[in-house]
Amino acid sequence: MAASPNFMTGVPELLVLRLLQDREMYGYEIVAAVAEATGQVVAPKEGVIYPLLHALEQEGLLRAQRRPVGGRIRVYYGLTSKGVRRLFDLSDDWSRMARAIQHVLKGPTHAI
Amino acid sequence: MAASPNFMTGVPELLVLRLLQDREMYGYEIVAAVAEATGQVVAPKEGVIYPLLHALEQEGLLRAQRRPVGGRIRVYYGLTSKGVRRLFDLSDDWSRMARAIQHVLKGPTHAI
């Protein structure tokens, strides 16, 4: 039903890139890690994360590596240098945006 | 071309409601006010603002009032009490989200 709820656009991408900056992770792990890291405030399901990972890999921001672990296959993702640059850009965008909005919200209730 | 760029979803609505909390404004004025208030960081054009105003009015969050000013007609919008409640809800949502993301971004680069 709900499509892109408030303030979510671009957030999964930003968080995934940020978490992968710390260490390589596989998809199923990322789903849990995003939710954990944000205290469940942001908790995109697999239907969001997997297509995102594929898109980011296609864009050359992530590098995928299939590793058999305990008879199962996990696809580990790591940041490319291009991915690092995108992370910085997105972080900057987000910071500017957040500061601007914060400013308006806290601004005087008595107009300009 | 671009559809819903990063972090913008719900932002025009939040900012419009916030600005109208201070005083009644008309559409064309709001377009400029949003850009001004955010230092051009967020600057939705008329194609975003007008449909948004109509949707918010339809939802009962805004009350519209047509006023002839200098031979021209301006449509002034004001917050309803329902609109005020929505503003509070959205502000809360945004704050929680912003705090969570900030936390992840600033978090240790050495993983969990």
Next chain:
DNA sequence: ATACCATACCTATTGAAAATAGGTATGGAT
């Protein structure tokens, strides 16, 4: 042994919302 749940991957469809790119009309300034 068998049923069941967690793990681990995947995709097609839907819905919402911003951006683009227009269009109409009036008033004032050059």
Next chain:
DNA sequence: ATCCATACCTATTTTCAATAGGTATGGTAT
């Protein structure tokens, strides 16, 4: 008389999160 700023509007496109599935394996409980 022309042109720009004001002031309203809408149809179409594009993107992306969300929903709601589906497949397969390993381990645990009955």
